[in-house]
Amino acid sequence: MLTRILTLVALTAASSAAAEADRILKLPPLPVSATPEKDEAMVELGRLLFFDPRLSGDSSTSCASCHAPEYGYGDGAELSRGYPGTKHWRNAQTLVNSAYLTNGLHWDGSVGSLLHQVPGAMGTAFAANIDVTMAEERMKQIPEYRNRFLEIWGEDPTIDQITQAIAAYEHSLVSADSPFDRFAAGDVFGFSPEAARGQVIFAGKGNCVSCHNGALATDEDFHNTSVPRNPEFLEDPLVQVTFRSAMRGFGVAKEVYEGLDRDPGLYAVTQNDEDMGKFRTPPLRYLTFTAPYMHNGIFYTLDEVVNFYDAGGTEDVFGTKSAMIEPLGLTDQEKSDLVAFLESLSGTEIVETYPDLPDYETVEVAVKTSAGAGDFAANASTATPAAVAETPAESSFSSTSAGLVIGMSSGTAPTAEPSSGRREVIVQVGDNLGIIAQREYGDVLRYQDIYEANKDLISDPSNLAVGTVLVIPEL
Ligand code: HEC
Ligand code: HEC
Structure with missing residues (x-):
């Protein structure tokens, strides 16, 4: 008898929910480009690049690190990790279904599209922190990559193609099952009675659908829902450093960002007071796998999220809180039904194996062993690879065979306090010398780490001063 009642309730709820189904539509397939055979090759290349830490300055951080x-294609932390030595001030978003987003990426909508996002993420000091030349150079020195780029585009790797390939991989991350x-396709029996009742609350008493609508359950608009602040925002100095430097980058006034105890969201982009605390409504299609939630990862469970909305959010700190966020008066049953509905929006987990990454080319190289390599600091800011190549040509080299040679082109011993300016990381392959990275002096500790990890390989550690070359067979 009980079963029959539940089934009836489910069917009634399901049919009224079906009327709402067109507000959360089925996702259409996403075309990558017009040439399917190339698409496949591009997605596969993009997959390798996505997991390849060599696309970050110190070869430590791939897209997949965050x-x-x-x-769930986030990083599982409240606030995302950053490039080594930094910490992000926001939660890392899932990339699943992000190819469908059309009104700006990131929590504040500040990035136009995936094709804008990839070079942005690569170049940003607190994400992958790599410059374009270095990225292209590293790709060229990995024969398998070089061949793959040649096959798809008929030329050596460029940043545009790296971008296209990674974006193609992101296009493949679709969850629509x-x-x-x-249920929306007509299979009412595949939908639990709880989820069906939750759907009714989502569209009715809970008023979630006002903002979470369309195929991704987002209006892609910006709202202040009054999410509680994350204490880490103020307490972790690294978070503050990154946040402040990003705000400066957006052109936010110092008096404003220094006075904030939480993320101003869209305000950073528009600098319009009405946008304080507004964030892009996130899609709800992969929630089961993407905890913690919200721009600052403050909630770990969907129960917490639903309790937050049920309470009508929290205090209106910025005076911009959405009028749509009001106490809901949900019963415990209604809350758990709503959670069941949210869970029903996630399909199966996208299972991905970490690929075996192709190796660098092994080459005969000359290793610079003396301290006479010269100080490049003087011309560092204007140095081109050609300009730098001239100086070491005058220095003494001794021959050895190894993988890559990374040289610190200037500066004092890695433990010394740097003065100012930048240093280059140079790579030498045969007779060719090129800059593969530029580092602020503040990065000095990283070289110490490289040194510590590779001590045994260094021909003469006492030379680890000006112009030291570290032989690093594998990055
Ligand atoms: C150090 C961590 C980190 C790395 C590395 C990183 N990301 Fe992100 N990513 C984030 C964070 C944090 C956000 C949210 C940023 C914001 O809202 O300001 C984000 C946002 C995004 C978004 C926006 C998604 C949406 O829903 O709007 C995309 C797309 C993305 N990243 C792709 C990439 C790609 C591709 C790479 C590699 C080239 C990459 N990310 C590297 C941390 C990282
Ligand atoms: C006024 C528009 C609005 C309404 C109404 C609304 N949301 Fe949201 N929702 C948002 C925004 C904006 C965020 C991101 C807020 C932030 O991070 O500060 C969000 C975040 C979420 C998240 C976290 C997703 C993630 O990936 O981190 C969930 C889950 C969610 N909402 C569910 C609901 C439910 C359930 C309801 C109804 C009870 C609801 N929302 C009502 C706008 C809204």
């Missing part, structure tokens, strides 16, 4: 498949999708 967008890991096992964390949720129980809700099956």
Whole structure:
């Protein structure tokens, strides 16, 4: 008898929910480009690049470091990790279905499209922190990559192609097989009674659908829902450093960002007071795998999220809180039904294996062993690879065979306090010398790390001063 009642309730709820189904539509397939055979090759190349830490300045951080498949293509932390030595002030977003977003990426909508986002993420000091020349150069020195670029584009790797390939991989990250999708396609029995009742609350008493609508359950608009602040924002100095430097980059006034105890969201982009605390409504299609939630990862469970909305959010710190966020008066049953509905929006987990990455070319190289390599600091800011190549040509070299040679082109011993300016990291392959990275002096500790890890390989550690060359067979 009980079962029959539940089934009836489910069917009634399901049919009224079906009327709402067109407000959360099925996702259409996403075309990558017009040439499917190239698409496949591009997606596969993009997949390798996505997981390849060599596309970051110190070869430590790939896209997948912060967008890991096992964390729903986020990083599982409240606030995202950053490039070594930095910490992000926001939660890393999932990339699943992000190819569908059309009104700006990031929590504040500040990035136009995936094609803008990739070079942005690569170049940003607190993400991958690599410059374009270095990225292209590293790709060229990996024969398998070089061949793959040649096959697809008929030329050596460029930043545009690296971008296209990674974006193509992101296009492949689609989740559209949720129980809700099956329900919307007419399969009412694949949908639990709880989820069906939750759907009614989502569209009715809960008023979630006002902002979470359309195929991704987002209006892609910006709202202040009064999410509580994350204490880490103020307490972790690294978060503050990154936040302040990003705000400066946006052109936000110092008096403003120094006075904030939380992320101003869209305000950073528009610098319009009405946009304080507004964030882009996130899609809800992969929630099961993407905790913690919100721009600052403050909630770990969907129960917490629903309790937050049920309470009508929190205090209106910026005076910009949405009028749509009001106490809901949900019963415990209604809350758990709503959670069941949210869960029904996630399909199966996208399982990805970390690929075996192709190796650098092994070459005969000359290793610079003496301290007479010269100080490049003087011309560092204007140095081109050609200009730098001239100086070491005058220095003494001794021959050895190894993988890559990374040289610190200037500066004092890595432990010394740097003065100012930048140093180059140079790579030498045969007779060719090129800059593969530029580092601020503040990065000095990283070289110490490289040194510590590679001590045994260094021909003469006492030379680890000006012009030291570290032989690093594998990056
Ligand atoms: C150090 C961590 C980190 C690295 C590395 C990183 N990201 Fe992100 N990513 C983030 C964070 C944090 C956000 C949210 C940023 C914001 O809102 O300001 C984000 C946002 C995004 C978004 C926007 C998604 C949306 O829903 O709007 C995309 C797309 C993205 N990243 C792709 C990439 C790609 C591709 C790479 C590699 C080239 C990459 N990221 C490297 C941390 C990282
Ligand atoms: C006024 C528009 C609005 C309404 C109404 C609204 N949301 Fe949201 N929702 C947002 C915004 C904006 C965010 C991101 C807020 C932030 O991070 O500060 C969000 C975040 C979320 C998240 C976190 C997703 C993630 O990936 O981090 C969930 C889950 C969610 N909302 C569910 C709901 C539910 C359930 C309701 C109804 C009870 C609801 N929302 C009502 C705008 C809204």
